[in-house]
Amino acid sequence: MHAIKVVALAGGVGAARFLRGLVGVVDPCHVTAIVNTGDDFVHHGLHISPDLDTVTYTLAGLVNEKNGWGIAGDTNACLEMLGRLGQETWFWLGDRDIAVHLARTRLLGEGLPLSSITDRIRRALGVRARILPMTDAPFATVIETPEGALPFQDYFVRRGCRDPIHAIHFRGAGVARPAPGVLEAIDLAEAIVLCPSNPFVSIAPILAVPGIREAIERAPAPVAAVSPIVGGKALKGPADRMLRDLGHATTAVGVARLYEKLVDVFVLDTQDAALAPEVERLGMRCAAIDTIMSLPQRARDLARDVLGLLRR
Amino acid sequence: MHAIKVVALAGGVGAARFLRGLVGVVDPCHVTAIVNTGDDFVHHGLHISPDLDTVTYTLAGLVNEKNGWGIAGDTNACLEMLGRLGQETWFWLGDRDIAVHLARTRLLGEGLPLSSITDRIRRALGVRARILPMTDAPFATVIETPEGALPFQDYFVRRGCRDPIHAIHFRGAGVARPAPGVLEAIDLAEAIVLCPSNPFVSIAPILAVPGIREAIERAPAPVAAVSPIVGGKALKGPADRMLRDLGHATTAVGVARLYEKLVDVFVLDTQDAALAPEVERLGMRCAAIDTIMSLPQRARDLARDVLGLLRR
Numbered sequence: 001m002h003a004i005k006v007v008a009l010a011g012g013v014g015a016a017r018f019l020r021g022l023v024g025v026v027d028p029c030h031v032t033a034i035v036n037t038g039d040d041f042v043h044h045g046l047h048i049s050p051d052l053d054t055v056t057y058t059l060a061g062l063v064n065e066k067n068g069w070g071i072a073g074d075t076n077a078c079l080e081m082l083g084r085l086g087q088e089t090w091f092w093l094g095d096r097d098i099a100v101h102l103a104r105t106r107l108l109g110e111g112l113p114l115s116s117i118t119d120r121i122r123r124a125l126g127v128r129a130r131i132l133p134m135t136d137a138p139f140a141t142v143i144e145t146p147e148g149a150l151p152f153q154d155y156f157v158r159r160g161c162r163d164p165i166h167a168i169h170f171r172g173a174g175v176a177r178p179a180p181g182v183l184e185a186i187d188l189a190e191a192i193v194l195c196p197s198n199p200f201v202s203i204a205p206i207l208a209v210p211g212i213r214e215a216i217e218r219a220p221a222p223v224a225a226v227s228p229i230v231g232g233k234a235l236k237g238p239a240d241r242m243l244r245d246l247g248h249a250t251t252a253v254g255v256a257r258l259y260e261k262l263v264d265v266f267v268l269d270t271q272d273a274a275l276a277p278e279v280e281r282l283g284m285r286c287a288a289i290d291t292i293m294s295l296p297q298r299a300r301d302l303a304r305d306v307l308g309l310l311r312r
Numbered sequence: 313m314h315a316i317k318v319v320a321l322a323g324g325v326g327a328a329r330f331l332r333g334l335v336g337v338v339d340p341c342h343v344t345a346i347v348n349t350g351d352d353f354v355h356h357g358l359h360i361s362p363d364l365d366t367v368t369y370t371l372a373g374l375v376n377e378k379n380g381w382g383i384a385g386d387t388n389a390c391l392e393m394l395g396r397l398g399q400e401t402w403f404w405l406g407d408r409d410i411a412v413h414l415a416r417t418r419l420l421g422e423g424l425p426l427s428s429i430t431d432r433i434r435r436a437l438g439v440r441a442r443i444l445p446m447t448d449a450p451f452a453t454v455i456e457t458p459e460g461a462l463p464f465q466d467y468f469v470r471r472g473c474r475d476p477i478h479a480i481h482f483r484g485a486g487v488a489r490p491a492p493g494v495l496e497a498i499d500l501a502e503a504i505v506l507c508p509s510n511p512f513v514s515i516a517p518i519l520a521v522p523g524i525r526e527a528i529e530r531a532p533a534p535v536a537a538v539s540p541i542v543g544g545k546a547l548k549g550p551a552d553r554m555l556r557d558l559g560h561a562t563t564a565v566g567v568a569r570l571y572e573k574l575v576d577v578f579v580l581d582t583q584d585a586a587l588a589p590e591v592e593r594l595g596m597r598c599a600a601i602d603t604i605m606s607l608p609q610r611a612r613d614l615a616r617d618v619l620g621l622l623r624r
Contacts, residue, residue: 045357045418075389081411085436095407099393106357124397 002026002307007189007221010035011202012051013068013236014228014293015195016058019129021299022193023059025307028128032185034212036197037114037133038141038170038205041153043091044082046101047108050153051202052118052133053100060125068236071096090158115179132185134206137176141201142169152201161238165245168200173208178215186215191310194225196291198239199258200246207262216262222310224265226291226302227252231271235292253278256286265309267291267302285309314338314619319501319533322347323514324363325380325548326540326605327507328370331441333611334505335371337619340440344497346524348509349426349445350453350482350517353465355403356394358413359420362465363514364430364445365412372437380548383408402470427491444497446518449488453513454481464513473550477557480512485520490527498527503622506537508603510551511570512558525574534576534622538603538614539564542581547604565590568598577621579603579614597621 006026008019010033019033036051050069057063057071064070074094083089093101100121107117113136122131143155145163155163186192194203207213216223229252234240240250248254252268256279259266265285268275273288280286287309293299318338320331322345331345348363362381369375369383376382386406395401405413412433419429425448434443455467457475467475498504506515519525528535541564546552552562560566564580568591571578577597580587585600592598599621605611 044414045421046414071393075387075407077387077407078390078411078414081383081408082415085411085415085433087411087415095387095389095410096393098407098410099390099397099399102356102358102390103394103397103399109357121397 003030004190004307005030005032005185005188006191006193006307007032007034007185008193008195009197009203009206010051010055010195011197012036012039012054015051015197015202016055016063017068017293017299018193018195018226018303019055020058020296021293021301021303023129024296024300025304028059031129032181032189033129033131034134034182034185034206035131036202036205037135038139038201039152039156040140041151043153044087044093045105046093046098047105048091048101049104049114049118049133052131053097055131056118056122056125056127059122059127059129059131062125070094091153113179115181130181130185132181133179134182134212135176135209136179137172139170139172139176139205139209141205142171144169156238161241165242167246168204168242170205170208173205173210176209178209178211182209183211183215186212186219186221189219189221191307192216192219192221192223193306194223194259194263196226196228196235198228198234198237198242199255200239200242204258213262222264223262224267224306224310225256225259225263226306227255227266227268227272229255230269230291251275256282256284260284265306267306267309315342316502316619317342317344317497317500318503318505318619319344319346319497320505320507321509321515321518322363322367322507323509324348324351324366327363327509327514328367328375329380329605329611330505330507330538330615331367332370332608333605333613333615335441336608336612337616340371343441344493344501345441345443346446346494346497346518347443348514348517349447350451350513351464351468352452353463355465356399356405357417358405358410359417360403360413361416361426361430361445364443365409367443368430368434368437368439371434371439371441371443374437382406403465425491427493442493442497444493445491446494446524447488447521448491449484451482451484451488451517451521453517454483456481468550473553477554479558480516480554482517482520485517485522488521490521490523495523495527498524498531498533501531501533503619504528504531504533504535505618506535506571506575508538508540508547510540510546510549510554511567512551512554516570519574528574535574536577536579536618536622537567537571537575538618539567539578539580539584541567542603543583563587568594568596571596577618579618579621
């Protein structure tokens with residue numbers, strides 16, 4: 001069990017699986033996840049934070065393993081009834097899930113910041129690693145498409161990622177401030193990891209909060225990134241289509257370029273080992289590791305290997 | 313099947329059962345329920361209207377027959393999770409129930425009046441009788457006890473009706489206005505029924521909305537009331553304790569006195585037939601009928617008998 005302090009920038013499913021591996025090889029008390037909130041939205045009056053929930057449920061041992069998100073064994077009686085009442089049902093709401101959304105929404109309404117609420121929820125669910133939203137401020141990822149500017153969940157869930165992408169904007173990024181604890185965690189970190197998450201809509205929003213990118217750049221800790229693209233395809237979600245639509249190479253190299261000047265070590269999958277020299281020409285070390293976290297043991301191995309690379 | 317227009321003032325379970333009987337003997341399109349909203353409250357950020365829900369679920373054929381409220385077969389996964397998150401769980405929230413609360417809360421937040429929302433919900437659930445909240449305005453029944461002034465659900469559910477009662481107040485009654493359709497329905501009614509509901513916290517709040525009592529007093533239709541007290545006991549809830557604590561006789565006569573000058577026909581249970589002369593001395597006709605609606609057929613018989621008495 002490593003005793004080093006690790007900060008991980010996290011999106012949803014891929015990040016959550018990596019984090020679960022990480023807390024298997026590092027004392028969870030030394031792990032801080034800084035989580036994307038650009039996907040957050042209000043639906044049926046509920047403040048929903050999909051990435052915070054996915055990370056929390058996964059670290060709490062509650063996650064639905066098949067989906068990678070939601071709570072295992074959760075039911076959808078409420079959602080069915082919403083449908084019967086003529087309400088929208090395109091976004092899955094598990095009955096247990098709704099309890100988390102209700103608590104978050106009510107506490108936000110009482111004036112508590114999202115970071116305090118997130119901390120309360122993770123403690124109530126027995127999670128020892130620290131989970132921080134990137135910001136307590138309103139922040140929304142907006143996808144520019146031929147259909148117009150779509151709120152992220154409209155693009156992602158309601159329309160199933162089917163729209164070509166012209167651009168991605170972060171509404172609120174100009175005035176957002178890092179949530180309490182974010183900059184301090186980065187300053188004190190001994191290792192920083194950009195999880196295998198979508199670079200455009202999971203990692204970029206975090207880096208777009210004024211101060212976070214700068215803190216990582218000046219932090220003494222080495223920085224690693226794990227590619228979410230394997231064999232030219234995203235393991236989950238639309239990262240490959242986004243790379244293509246936005247004019248980047250649809251490969252791990254395309255991702256590595258996005259992280260130029262930020263990352264010291266780039267980890268790509270063994271399938272993409274041949275791309276390593278091209279990544280190294282960007283001025284970062286590159287290692288090929290089995291990054292497909294099909295089993296929890298694989299995630300632990302990956303986390304251990306990434307930390308090992310950062311210590312070298 | 314009677315074709316007369318009936319208006320019924322309704323609280324929760326007893327009223328809902330009577331209304332279900334009523335729509336069995338009168339064309340439901342001619343039935344308007346004016347429902348108490350003094351019990352409404354906000355809990356976990358949800359706007360909950362217990363009496364509207366009980367009436368709606370019962371007329372929709374969805375009600376949990378054993379409790380008389382809630383949805384048959386509803387689960388409580390969300391409530392359990394709320395408990396795990398350290399949130400309050402003293403008020404039952406079924407998962408399907410929550411869908412109704414979510415829809416209501418969201419639509420209220422969008423500026424729709426409660427009456428429109430209630431109408432939408434009952435239509436979505438296939439209810440043909442009209443269900444009107446007594447008012448669209450904020451209105452709260454408050455119970456004065458030795459522990460201080462308790463919001464109704466705190467007295468009723470959280471503390472289980474265990475506190476002695478000094479007084480009952482209706483907050484908001486001064487400025488509330490009847491919901492759209494309420495006064496018109498009363499004016500056009502051919503029969504008006506005060507359902508077998510708690511006179512203090514179900515019927516009195518409705519009558520306390522400025523204009524409703526006056527409309528009933530001047531309406532051409534005859535008015536009947538069905539006693540919720542049988543053999544000196546409330547069939548459900550704390551009506552008997554309220555009568556006692558507030559200095560009234562704990563009998564059907566105590567209820568009849570509260571309805572003096574408003575009611576033409578008072579219906580008490582056959583068990584209380586001996587009290588009929590005392591009720592008649594109050595200046596109303598009195599009939600003894602089997603009022604215990606143990607089965608739906610009994611509720612239909614009771615509704616038919618009450619209408620028969622009003623036509624005489």
